Amino acid sequence: MAVLGAIKPILTVGWDGDAAWRLRDYVQRGGYRALKRIIEERIPAAQVIDEVKKSGLRGRGGAGFPTGLKWSFMPRDPGEKYIVCNTDEGEPGTFKDRDILRCNPHSVIEGMVIAGYAVGAARGYNYIHGEIWELYQRFEEALDEAREAGFVGRNILGSDFCFELNAHHGYGAYVCGEESGLLESIEGKKGQPRFKPPFPAAVGLYGKPTTINNTETFSAVPFVLNMGPEAYLEAGKPNNAGTKLFPVSGHVNRPGNYEVPLGTPFPVLLELAGGVRGGRKLKACIPGGSSAPVLPAEVIMDCTMDYDSIGKAGSMMGSGAVIVMDETTCMVRALERLSYFYHEESCGQCTPCREGTRWLYDIVHRIEHGAGRPEDLDLLGDLTKNIMGRTVCALGDAAAMPVQGFLRHFRDEFLYHIEKGKCLVAPEVQRAGSTFFSATV
Amino acid sequence: MLTTESVQKIDREIAKYPAGQQRSAVMAALAIAQEELGWLPGEAIEFVANYLSMPPMAAYEVATFYNMYDLAPVGKYKLTVCTNLPCMLSGGVDAAEYLQRKLGIGFNETTPDGRFTLQEGECMGACGDAPVLLVNNRRMCCRMQPDEIDKLLEELE
Numbered sequence: 001m002a003v004l005g006a007i008k009p010i011l012t013v014g015w016d017g018d019a020a021w022r023l024r025d026y027v028q029r030g031g032y033r034a035l036k037r038i039i040e041e042r043i044p045a046a047q048v049i050d051e052v053k054k055s056g057l058r059g060r061g062g063a064g065f066p067t068g069l070k071w072s073f074m075p076r077d078p079g080e081k082y083i084v085c086n087t088d089e090g091e092p093g094t095f096k097d098r099d100i101l102r103c104n105p106h107s108v109i110e111g112m113v114i115a116g117y118a119v120g121a122a123r124g125y126n127y128i129h130g131e132i133w134e135l136y137q138r139f140e141e142a143l144d145e146a147r148e149a150g151f152v153g154r155n156i157l158g159s160d161f162c163f164e165l166n167a168h169h170g171y172g173a174y175v176c177g178e179e180s181g182l183l184e185s186i187e188g189k190k191g192q193p194r195f196k197p198p199f200p201a202a203v204g205l206y207g208k209p210t211t212i213n214n215t216e217t218f219s220a221v222p223f224v225l226n227m228g229p230e231a232y233l234e235a236g237k238p239n240n241a242g243t244k245l246f247p248v249s250g251h252v253n254r255p256g257n258y259e260v261p262l263g264t265p266f267p268v269l270l271e272l273a274g275g276v277r278g279g280r281k282l283k284a285c286i287p288g289g290s291s292a293p294v295l296p297a298e299v300i301m302d303c304t305m306d307y308d309s310i311g312k313a314g315s316m317m318g319s320g321a322v323i324v325m326d327e328t329t330c331m332v333r334a335l336e337r338l339s340y341f342y343h344e345e346s347c348g349q350c351t352p353c354r355e356g357t358r359w360l361y362d363i364v365h366r367i368e369h370g371a372g373r374p375e376d377l378d379l380l381g382d383l384t385k386n387i388m389g390r391t392v393c394a395l396g397d398a399a400a401m402p403v404q405g406f407l408r409h410f411r412d413e414f415l416y417h418i419e420k421g422k423c424l425v426a427p428e429v430q431r432a433g434s435t436f437f438s439a440t441v
Numbered sequence: 442m443l444t445t446e447s448v449q450k451i452d453r454e455i456a457k458y459p460a461g462q463q464r465s466a467v468m469a470a471l472a473i474a475q476e477e478l479g480w481l482p483g484e485a486i487e488f489v490a491n492y493l494s495m496p497p498m499a500a501y502e503v504a505t506f507y508n509m510y511d512l513a514p515v516g517k518y519k520l521t522v523c524t525n526l527p528c529m530l531s532g533g534v535d536a537a538e539y540l541q542r543k544l545g546i547g548f549n550e551t552t553p554d555g556r557f558t559l560q561e562g563e564c565m566g567a568c569g570d571a572p573v574l575l576v577n578n579r580r581m582c583c584r585m586q587p588d589e590i591d592k593l594l595e596e597l598e
Contacts, residue, residue: 089566092525098566123459130472130509131565133579166457171468171578172509174563188464188495190506206462249527249568256569290526290564321568323527337526341563347506436532436539436572436586 003099003245004256005272010223010235010243011216012259015103021138023145026106032151034225035110038117039157048118052221055229056241060096061086061177061214062289062318064307067221073201074119074209082205083116083124083163084186084212087139088170088177090129092290092341093321096245097215099257101128101135104219105142109165111218113152114225116163119211123164126215127182130171139167174345178393179212181347192349193393214319216245236262240306244320248273251280251326251433262306269305269322277435280326284409288318290338291398293405294331315405328433330425331410332417335402336361336368342399353396356387360403367414370421377407377414442488447477451492464495467503471510472578480511508563509578516551516558518597521575524561527568536572536585537561543594556597 003012014020014029026032038048053068074081085108089097100108112124128136143165146152154162168186175181176191183205185191204210220242224232233241240262246269249255253274260269266285276282282297287305293315295303303309310317325334343357360383363376384400391397407414416424423430431437443451454469470493474485481504490500504510511519522537537559541547544557551558567573570583582593 090564092564093527093568094564095566095568095570125457129566130507130578131562131575132567132581134581168457168465169469169472171472171507172563173507185468186465187462188467188493188503189499190502206459247569249571250530255531255571321527323530323568325530329530334526334529337524337529341525344563431535434530434532434535436535 003103003259004254006259007264007268007272008235008243008261009259010227010232011100011107011219011245012103012257015099020103021105021142023106023142023149026104030226031106031222032110032149034222035114035117035151036157037225038114039159039161045118045120048114048225051225051229052118053229055224055232056236056239057217057220057224057232058241058307059214060216060220060244060320062091062291064317067213067217070201070213071115071119071211073199074121074211075202076120078120080206080208081119081121082208082210083112083119083121084179084183084200084205084210085112085124085126085215085218086177086179086182086212087126087128087215088182089215089319090131090174090177091319091321092338093247093249093286093323094289094319095247095249096257096320098129098132098135099245100215100219101132101139105135105139106146107219107222108139108215109142109146109152111221112165113156113163114221115211115213115218116165117161119209121211122162125166125168125186125205127168127170127176127186130169133169136167136169143167173347174341175347175393175395178395181393182212183210190347192347193395195392237306239308244305246305246320246322248322248324250324251277251329252324253277260305263304263309266300266303266305270324273322273324276324276326277433278326280328280433282324283327283329284325284331286315286321286323286325286402286405288316289321290323290341291394291401292316292318293401294325294409295405296409299409314408326433328425328429330368330423330430331406331413332364332368332423333430335406336364338402339364339399342395346395346399350391350396352387352390353399356383356396357399359383360387360399364403367417370417372414372418372421374418376418377411380407442484443474443477447473448492451489455493463493464499467493467495467500468507471500471504475510475578480514517556519558519560519577521560521562521578523563523565523567523571523573525564525568527564528571528573531571532586533572536574536590539587539590540574543590557594
């Protein structure tokens with residue numbers, strides 16, 4: 001089962017059974033109704049953008065930028081324009097778009113076609129993470145169904161609106177989740193991010209105006225239009241409209257995706273995910289994907305799952321990916337693994353990121369392995385400040401923020417490592433936390 | 442260099458992009474070449490580059506930038522295990538160590554019989570299903586506890 005629980009769901013309604021992703025099932029659930037209404041009633045493009053604006057829908061990829069506003073940045077005059085969907089989901093902790101493609105690819109297709117109509121684009125691409133190959137194939141199959149039914153391609157539903165849509169696969173590069181790196185990648189290059197401005201709405205794919213949104217954002221568009229912007233807005237809370245998919249991983253009894261209204265208290269989400277594994281004590285939580293600063297248990301337990309509450313607590317909601325860590329977690333080891341990831345995935349374009357991520361990893365690695373020096377924590381702090389804001393894209397910041405978060409809240413644990421040369425949490429306790437051998441031992 | 446079938450697959454990829462933008466198909470074309478040949482020898486990269494009318498060096502840049510391309514031969518089955526933090530919390534590192542012990546090899550090594558290559562992977566976007574591993578870049582295996590790993594290794598003869 002892909003989605004294990006929900007509160008007042010919108011996006012995941014009807015995600016039951018193996019055929020839920022098929023066109024026939026989607027249409028039975030009311031799919032393509034929004035697109036049909038737009039075409040049949042010849043609703044002006046500006047009105048579609050206006051409705052998305054009014055709904056308060058914010059980008060679900062991480063930045064939370066208002067979707068309707070982003071669409072309105074596209075030039076009004078005719079010309080070559082593109083719609084791009086970002087399904088390059090590789091931010092550790094995030095696995096929601098995978099389930100959207102698994103269970104409801106047509107909602108993404110419908111959202112993209114509507115976006116094409118709204119901004120006057122005639123072509124679109126969905127960039128899909130190479131590691132989820134089976135779902136890349138499924139998306140292509142769904143596209144075939146949509147083309148045959150007249151929802152994609154030339155003269156959609158008999159109108160003069162044409163929109164070609166295709167899938168493009170990644171092949172293993174985290175940085176392509178950054179929108180301009182992704183555009184470079186579609187153009188057949190290394191996925192090295194571009195300087196901004198100009199933003200994609202001015203200079204995007206093949207140098208043409210481009211709207212790029214996350215999978216979950218496009219998937220929400222048909223629902224926003226069907227239920228009406230006011231109802232969608234009210235499904236969440238002010239400034240945090242609608243519901244969201246929260247992928248919950250780590251030390252919980254039932255890792256998986258949960259759809260809840262924005263503003264849902266964290267303890268409620270944790271309870272949906274079955275609570276902390278084995279009834280152990282919550283230690284910390286990374287609330288928005290690996291780049292978001294970690295929050296200790298007592299802070300996250302007081303948060304509600306929305307942009308404002310988590311931001312106020314000193315972290316960010318990002319992609320909504322919730323990584324739960326219980327008392328068996330060594331925070332130094334956790335940060336070591338994350339720092340290795342950013343070092344490994346830095347594209348190498350900017351010196352502060354390329355060299356800085358290497359330094360971050362090397363230092364956390366030596367602390368974890370008993371060779372830490374007393375000055376290392378200050379050195380880490382300095383390094384993060386020299387990376388942040390000094391790179392072309394946000395990967396540098398994404399590598400620095402976890403280091404700052406771990407040091408802010410778990411400095412004592414790092415000091416213990418440096419002084420005693422070993423973990424505060426015994427290795428066998430850490431191992432027990434993963435439950436890997438519990439089935440056989 | 443490549444079979445007619447592979448070339449036809451590449452042609453289908455080229456057709457996805459606007460006229461003159463055939464270079465956009467380079468990632469797919471390299472993946473198709475690797476699927477046929479098992480890895481990407483320099484001649485295959487050059488063939489793809491020439492077929493798409495792009496400089497061979499530009500195709501080589503792509504092949505080296507994305508980590509699912511193999512620029513050296515790998516075993517019949519390449520197993521990529523995610524050990525990133527969310528997976529690690531749910532046994533990803535333990536699963537990788539278990540595989541290393543069972544196969545008698547470390548990361549980026551191949552068993553003497555040429556059957557298995559083991560790689561450490563980065564986030565595959567499947568953290569809720571940890572431990573996760575990928576077989577030959579195509580098949581994702583989820584919740585790989587020891588008995589599941591045993592079964593998989595037996596199946597991959």
